[in-house]
Amino acid sequence: MKSGLLKLAIGLSLSLGAVHAQAETRITYKSAKSTSSYYQMGVQIAEAVKEGSNGDIIVTVEESQGSVQNVMEARARGGDYVFTTPPVLVRLAQGGKAMFEGKGDPKFDEIRALFPIPSLTMHFVMSEKSGVTDFAGMEGKTILLGKGSFGAREGEKYLKLFGLEGKVDLAEVELSNAVAALKNGQIDGFVTAGSWPAPNVIEAAASTGVNVISLSDDQIAQSKRAKLVIPAGTYAGQSEDITTTSLPVVAFTTTAMDDDTAYALTKTFWEQKAKMGEGAAWWNGVDQGLMENITGKIHPGAVRYYQEAGIDLTDAQK
Missing domain, CATH: 3.40.190.10 (Periplasmic binding protein-like II)
Incomplete structure (x- = not known):
């Protein structure tokens, strides 16, 4: 009898397992x-x-x-x-x-x-020390775009669109070193794309102080990308909304x-x-x-x- 009950219990267990597997x-x-x-x-x-x-x-x-x-x-x-x-x-x-x-x-x-x-949200990040608060102010500054990424390609496109091609110095530094390079004055700013809040922008804002540049409606129209607003207070020292583009x-x-x-x-x-x-x-x-x-x-x-x-x-x- 015990043997029969054991077989019944095993059978029920297997049946219930099969039902769960089918439901999953x-x-x-x-x-x-x-x-x-x-x-x-x-x-x-x-x-x-x-x-x-x-x-x-x-x-x-x-x-x-x-x-x-x-x-x-x-x-x-x-x-x-x-x-x-x-x-x-x-x-x-x-x-x-x-x-x-x-x-x-x-x-x-x-x-x-x-x-x-x-x-994928574009961030144009400039050090507070650089004094840059708009695209025109980037002329003559050293900017890190990175290589091969969407952010790098998009950043290069925007420099051309807004009349800055050949007017900024492009740093030969990996994007992963952007915050350190900004801290030591090796670069004046960097371009990065990703979800917001972006970890590297959080770090830069907290440790160095940055201005994240907003785009005008006309610049956004030229980019042919979607408009996105990063709310004030997202990054340390950011008192106003940041208007930028996104994919x-x-x-x-x-x-x-x-x-x-x-x-x-x-x-x-x-x-x-x-x-x-x-x-x-x-x-x-x-x-x-x-x-x-x-x-x-x-x-x-x-x-x-x-x-x-x-x-x-x-x-x-x-």
Whole structure:
């Protein structure tokens, strides 16, 4: 009899385990290099989704070499694939343009947005000692742009746009050494792009004192980037809002993901966002206002959540 009861107990245990395994949804979240802030955001999302769904959704964060790779992999991945990229790259992929020329695929048309994440935000950081408070004042100063990054490319573009090409000295220093170089007077300022508040700008503002330059509406229009306002008080000594530009970044999936999973993932993200902001301030910059940066279609499951939450969507997003 004991043997029979034992077999029954084992059988029930295995059955319950099988039911749980079937109920558990697994997601792969492809983000960025493991050393980047965006990879760290992925880890935070994974933890928040697990907690918010009571373990029903398990997110595994996968390292990536960049946004283009993330989009390219949408061709072959299944319904469990979530990835981050600027919406502009999805548009280029769907049109077979730029880096996607000759690499078009019908699968790109199946890409759908879920929710926005912190934008890549431009920071033009000048030491207080330099006295520079606008772009014109950067003439004759030593500026660190870095190499190969979005921030470096964008910074170089802005110098050309605003008449500073050849009029500033570009420092041959790695961006990782920007704060130290600013402290010792090796440079007058540096350009960096990332989520805000940016750790290197926090450090520079607290240790050296900096002016983060604002862009005028005309300069923002010339840049053809999205306008973003960093609230006063974000950085030490910052008494006014900083008006700058950003490259929106969004979490995407494809139509291969079922509606219920897309709904649950989106709902859990927004419900956990405030708690994530307690541990990492960059989440506090994500709000409903960033929804307008989603220029393509949103997954039907996510649309259901936004409609329930009373968040307005454009006809192009539905």
